[in-house]
Amino acid sequence: MQTNINNKDIEAILNSLIEGTILVKNGFIENVNDALIQILEYKSKDELIGNLATGVLIPSTTEKFLEFNKHIFQEVNLVSNYGDLIPAILKINDIKIQEQDYKIVTIIDLREFREKDTLLFKQSRLAAMGEMISMIAHQWRQPLSAMSSILAKLKIRTLKSKNEEILNFNKEFDNINNYIQYMSKTIDDFRNFFKDDKQKEYLDINDVIDITITMIKPILDSKGIKINVNKKEELNKIFTFKNELIQIILNILNNSIDAFEENNIKNGKIDINLSYCENYLRIVITDNAGGIPENIISKVFEPYFTTKHEKNGTGLGLYMCKVILEKHFSGTINAKNIEKGSSFSIDIRI
Structure with a gap:
């Protein structure tokens, strides 16, 4: 015994899916669910129904397939209402409704996943930068300490001198030492900043x-x-x-x-x-x-x-x-x- 399915039943089924979904017949869009309307930023499904499905789904220049939750999906681009390209993966299945052949296309928006990947990549770069700063700090620490020590010795020698020109060097020594201390503190600030504690x-x-x-x-x-x-x-x-x-x-x-x-x-x-x-x-x-x-x-x-x-x-x-x-x-x-x-x-x- 065959159960008749009307348009309301089809819409209820489509809207029960969390993925964007398109019902296609002979290459044309017969129906879409609310999730797809939201992804493509349309106001209503009427703006899509009757159009060629290829006007919304654009295959990648080279055929790509991605594994997601242990299933293989084809990667495509969606065209939004404003002409933006949206990375997505889709799966196509053949179904029959009231003896009519249809294709049901389920779509997952990849933007959120791509954003997470980018943020993870950025975090990994920051971690690498932190390691680099630590290495620089280690390499700079001893030379900076040696320079500060040499300046202190030179300053002691100039203090014993009565030569006015040499005495004027004391201010320059102080300036140089201040720069050294500033560099040392800056290293600590950067190294502490990159710590992921x-x-x-x-x-x-x-x-x-x-x-x-x-x-x-x-x-x-x-x-x-x-x-x-x-x-x-x-x-x-x-x-x-x-x-x-x-x-x-x-x-x-x-x-x-x-x-x-x-x-x-x-x-x-x-x-x-x-x-x-x-x-x-x-x-x-x-x-x-x-x-x-x-x-x-x-x-x-x-x-x-x-x-x-x-x-x-x-x-x-x-x-x-x-x-x-x-x-x-x-x-x-x-x-x-x-x-x-x-x-x-x-x-x-x-």
Whole structure:
């Protein structure tokens, strides 16, 4: 006995599937489910029904197959409503409905998996950079220590001399020694930053900002960018992740530095203000780098969105700031334009 299936039954079956699904007859789209509409960013299925299936599914230039959950799927590109190509894998099965031959195409959107792969790759690169910094630190430590010792000996000799010109060298010796100590401290800062310890600790937010600024101070000085921190001595220590907080502040400062250069801004200035707002610590970072174009300011925290193609920008910096804040700090980050520049507001739950 054959059971008749009507259009409502077909739609109910299609919409019960979590994968994007297309019902195809003689090469034309007969029906699609809501999951596919969402993937392709259409408003309704009526915009797709009746069209050739090949208008949505574009095979890769070379036939590719991927293993997913121990099954083999063909890799294709989907064409979204806005003309974007979406990487996907599909499987095609032949079925009969009321003695009619159809093909049912199930589709898995690969974008989320690709994003995860990219983030994992980025994390592995950071781990490799951390190892490299540790090796550099090990190689630099002894020469820096030797240089500091030699300078101390020379300074002692000049102090015994009554030659005025030699005595003037003392100031230069002090400057050189300060640079050596700065290099040594910077090595420690970078090495600690790349450690993947993920341990919470009680932190003075003023110290965290000082460390972050120290890491990029040579860049700020070389570009003539002034940075002002409105420190709050009365701020309590917070129990949180040190390196993640440094990464967030560092990303925003680096974006400001890039904006100064791209917009050819002279006399660049960055202000960092700290305050408490209810049960949140608020860090507001502002600059006079020209601001963010209004047509993209709502997208700056999206993954892979970047305006730095010429500099090989990944579009992950601000996205990672948002992810870290939401995941590890129960916090938020917002951006807005102000007069002559932009303002990033970071709220960290305490």
